[in-house]
Amino acid sequence: MNTNAFALRHIGPNQEDQNLMLQTLGVDSLDQLIYETIPDDIRLKKPLNLDEPMTEYEYLLHIHKLSLKNKVYKTYIGLGYHPTVLPAVIQRNVLENPGWYTAYTPYQAEIAQGRLEALLNFQTMVIDLTGMEIANASLLDESTAAAEAMSLLFAVRERDQKKAGVNKFFVSENILPQTLSVLQTRATPIGIELVVGSEEDFNFSSEFFGAILQYPGKEGQITDIKSFIEQANAARIKVAVAADILSLVKLEAPGKFGADVVVGTTQRFGIPMGYGGPHAAYFATKEAYKRDLPGRIIGVTKDTNGNRALRMALQTREQHIKRDKATSNICTAQVLLAVMASMYAVYHGPKGLKFIANRVHNKAVTLANALEKLGYEQVNSSFFDTILIKANAKKIEKIANRKKVNLYYPNKNTVAISVNETTLIPDLNVLISVFAKAADKKSMVISEVEQHNNIAEDLQRTSDFLTEPVFNSYHSETELMRYIKMLERKDLSLNHSMISLGSCTMKLNAASEMLPLSSVNWGTIHPFAPLKQAKGYLKVLKALEDQLTEITGFAATSLQPNSGAQGEFAGLMVIKAYHESRGDHHRNICLIPSSAHGTNPASAVMAGMKVVVTKSTEEGNIDVEDLREKAELHADNLSCLMVTYPSTHGVYESAIKEITKIIHDNGGQVYMDGANMNAQVGLTNPGNIGADVCHLNLHKTFAIPHGGGGPGVGPICVAEQLVPFLPGNPIVKTGGKDAITGISAAPFGSALVCLISYGYIKMLGAEGLTESTKVAILNANYIKQRLQGSFDTLYSGERGRAAHEMIVDCRPFKANGIEVTDIAKRLIDYGFHSPTLSFPVAGTLMIEPTESESKGEIDRFCDALIAIKSEIDKASKDEINNVLKNAPHTLAMLTSETWDFPYSREQAAFPLDYVKENKFWPSVRRVDDAYGDRNLICSCAPIEDYIEA
Structure with missing residues (x-):
């Protein structure tokens, strides 16, 4: 026996214990039990075709070697992602601590008070910095949060009689390109017409129900959102603002100007870029919209003795309650990342954040002044951290590459530079030398950062923030370490005992799978870095796609969806695109069994489909005759069936192949919810049962930890006919040849945590x-x-x-x-x-x-x-x-x-x-x-x- 085999470390019962358990069940072998459990006609006839398994030691050598294929350049690309400094005390005590990363969603509040407090801190931080009345406990990324803002404003417009039926939504041309892509994906199915244009030229017509602004804009310019919001309010147009959270330390809170929703990412608060994620987005709005707010809210209540206690508030808002009445399918968060971001704010406090924000701004001003002295024109009249230089982009890029520097090139005559928390004076001198070389001039050397404010006076922050004791008490490492430990002790995680949640698959998150997440070579790659700098990532991500494609029996995989709910939506949008490519624009009926999880109907509605519920039998199975009747009734307009396998009731339905055939015979596609994939891997698969697309919960079956309620990853695997429509990205080419627009912000979603699933499969192998x-x-x-x-x-x-x-x-x-x-x-x-x-x-x-x-x-x-x-x-x-x-x-x-x-x-x-x-x-x-x-x-x-x- 190979005692180094990872399978022995991962699988709980040893052979002796398995034999005792099989005796209790009255069967002779594990294979006999499987024969009695899984219908024979869906069993795989041959083993999975995967690489031979590695030991943990071999894997760690392998993943380190791959990490060296990534080239870590100094990155000033911006576009919503920035290098950060993750305080070591947070890295060691939260990110690398199973007490935090193996906890489940805080449904049992009494044993989740620690992370509930950390999330309450997160909400407070967001409310203070945005100037809004209420915030949730995080969302998936900035772009999807912006899409949720658009959906919320679309839903609440019906309360204004003058806006009922109005469907135009204005998008500032300064929006991040990945956000525009996601807005396009979300708008079309529910009948929203996007109008992209200049804020200065917008006419505040009554045809619009809402608008979204970027603050500061994608190339760094800070526009006058104050007067825009005032005019919008007068015209009864609701406004969402996508705001850089670090800039809000220096910029006045959008809530003070009358914004209706403020969204963004908290990645700048110490979270590694990780080639795109995971990061915790934030979402803040007015209290009047609390029942429309997507995601989770942590609220204060009391316990039986009347003592202060925390809980997830308004839980009936969750989508498995609302089902097809839901305006969002999001029922998750990015808890682990939100905890880290909140601890960053606790550790630095308001004074520390002001120091960091001032330092970033002053470095940008210093750089702008130095480049102007070299004869370059700096275009942005008001900026926080990003300057826009008129220059020969090709020439600059060539020199910058030699100096291992990444900049952003909006067009051939312009270069954008976003400085960040990690930028030091020697880095500024390297940047200056790049432009000096391009201008054929002698480079100047700066030795100190200039103290100057280049933000328009009426947009400068005057309101206080983070005045609560928690943000002003734990600024030494000793104090923060003890505070984190105090909260950790209030939470029950997998490092204490089994968490036997049905459908949530709380399995071991092995340390060897987690270790690479702390590597600089994996953490500091920008999602829009040139592909040749991300060769390690591309190799891992392609291999993981191939592994998942093999496991599911399909033709291709997209890793872009960054949660299970995103995976559901992506799968349905790919089906929709397939039908439309064949001229079947009318196919919009989605059959869903009554036993399905509530995110299924919510996702279908978001995809512009009409839900028809099919009956279940007393045994909990799909009523095949009712399904047949409804499939035939709606044959002309049938888009798809959403089915979970094994069923939500924990049964392998023997009629599954008949069910998928009925749908195909009536012109539909079969979407399989992969929540229960842990009961399929290696024994059967979605392709084998006749499905056309499935999403997988990598945070369930493939060992990404739940992190107290996130991160999750929900890739989709598809059959041959759906491959052309896999989702793309506006900056980095991904997806099929007829790719749908973006599902999430980054080209490969939450790429950093995909390393975990890659390692899980690599170390276990087929057997x-x-x-x-x-x-x-x-x-x-x-x-x-x-x-x-x-x-x-x-x-x-x-x-x-x-x-x-x-x-x-x-x-x-x-x-x-x-x-x-x-x-x-x-x-x-x-x-x-x-x-x-x-x-x-x-x-x-x-x-x-x-x-x-x-x-x-x-x-x-x-x-x-x-x-x-x-x-x-x-x-x-x-x-x-x-x-x-x-x-x-x-x-x-x-x-x-x-x-x-x-x-x-x-x-x-x-x-x-x-x-x-x-x-x-x-x-x-x-x-x-x-x-x-x-x-x-x-x-x-x-x-x-x-x-x-």
Whole structure:
């Protein structure tokens, strides 16, 4: 046995444990279990064609060697991406810390108070800098945030009788090119007409419902957004502003001028460029639009004892509730990156941010003055960090390349230079020497930075920001390290115990997969750098595309979508483009099973499709006859079917090939939601079952960590006929020959974290990946068997087996006065995060153990649920003062002088012996959701400010 094999490190149960588990299931071998679980007609006939697996040591040598193919130039390209300084204390204690990167989305607030506080800090930072009333906990990137702003303004226009039906949206020609591309992608399907033009020439016609400005503009000019917004407000035209967050330290907040939405990226706050992502976008707006706000809001509430507590507010806004009524399909965030950006603001505080912003601005002014002395014309009359020089672009580029300097060349007579936090005086001298050489003049040498403000006076910031104590308390490394640790201790992550969330696949995020993320050679590449400087990235990304194409049985892959929801939308837009290329513009009917996740109908509506829901059977499967009837009824206009496989109920539907054939026979395409791909890899695949496109959640099946609710990556893999339409980018050529416009800002989406999935596949190889899928199925069925007699499993396959997850029914316990939420909260006392709650069936738990969990951990989890069942049996509807209703129990409760409960302190806190060895203490009691929604506070206000009289 090769004890260095990565599969042994990744897969939890060893061979001996697997044998014991198989005995419990009453089967002779793992292959017999798989035979009883997966329909034979969809099984792959040959193994995956992938490279031989590497050991962890071999992989780290390999990935380092590839990183050297990237050429790290000094980069002044700008266009929304800038080199930054990531404070080492944040890199070591957040980015590289599994306590932060392995946590799940904060649905269980009592065990997520740490990251909820960090996100509240993020929201406060955004509200302060933008001057708006409310902000969310981050979005995917600046361009998609701008598209969400356009969609929000389009949705709320109907409240203005004079704007009902108006569909024109003005886009400033100063917008970032990648943002314009994404706006085009989003506008067309929902009937928005984009009008791109000059802000100065805009006539504020009543035909427009909204406008978007870039602040500062893409080439650095700061336009007079103040007077534009004033005129727009007078004309009842709502305005979104895409603002550089560091510039807002020196520029007045757009909210002060009356902007309706302000969006941007927080990448400048210490986040590596990483060839395009992941980065946390921000989105701020007026409180009047809080129920239209995409993504997540962190709000302040109170717990059972009336103490301050945090939670995700207004959760009914999430798309799996709204379904086809949703205006956005986004139900995620970039939490890990938002935490890092918020910690950057905490560490530097307002004084530190002012120092950094002033330094950046003064370096730009110094450079502009030096170049003017060399005889060059600097075009921007008002700028923050980007100067625009009239020069022979080709000549400058040639010299700059020799000096390993990247600049931006808008046209042949113009060069743009964006200085940044990392720019030093020697760097300025190199830049000056480039232009001196081009002018055939002697280069001047500067020795200090000039102190000068080149921002128009009426746009200079006068309002305070970051006045709260948290931004003025932790400026030494010792203090910040302890603050980060204090928050980390409040959160339950995978480094504590199993997180068995159904459909979310919380598997091991191996350290060897994560280590390359800290490498300068991977982190400092600009997404629009010349391709010859990104050879390492291009090699990895092409290899990952090929790996995913092979695994899914398709023809090609696009890595651009930077979340699962983006992947859904991208897949549908590619299908739409395919139909339109054949003249079938009328094909707009999307069939969606009633059991589907709510992002499916939301994505379909965003893609301009009409949703027709098909029935499910009592067994949880698609009702094939109802599907056939609706496919035939809508055959002339059928666009596609959206299907999840295995089903959301954790079953391999044996009729899947018949289902895909029905759709094809009626002129449609099949979109497969890849949420459950962890049950397919190496055993079956979407191409084999007859799908045409699928999105994959790399943060589920392919080991990118969830990061407390993001980053995610949602690439799409497509069949041959859809390859020409894969999404492109306006700056770097990607996608098919008839590429649709951009889905996200960067050409390859969140390229940096794609390294993780590349490593995962590279180290497991075909055999390890297949074994992982088999063990995921084994672990799920073992749990199902162990819980038999205590909990009923709602759905099973034809031979009684579950897939990689199962749904257990908790509805009968209502007779004892116990709700499924009580079980979720009581699990916290046993040291576990709850499985997925009430999805896809209300009153149930959906459990997915993944292949990474050992038999020992699974047994502890099962022991906990069985013990909770015995507590349920003792509960009574007439007595709500019981151990389940009072859960979770905090350390403060256990150490209080008074104990007014009819059970012991030991039963409350240490119900099983294993808990004593590794006790996790929730920092608050059960949170009051309703109170938080009635009294929405999404920034760092003290609780006294909003407690009800």
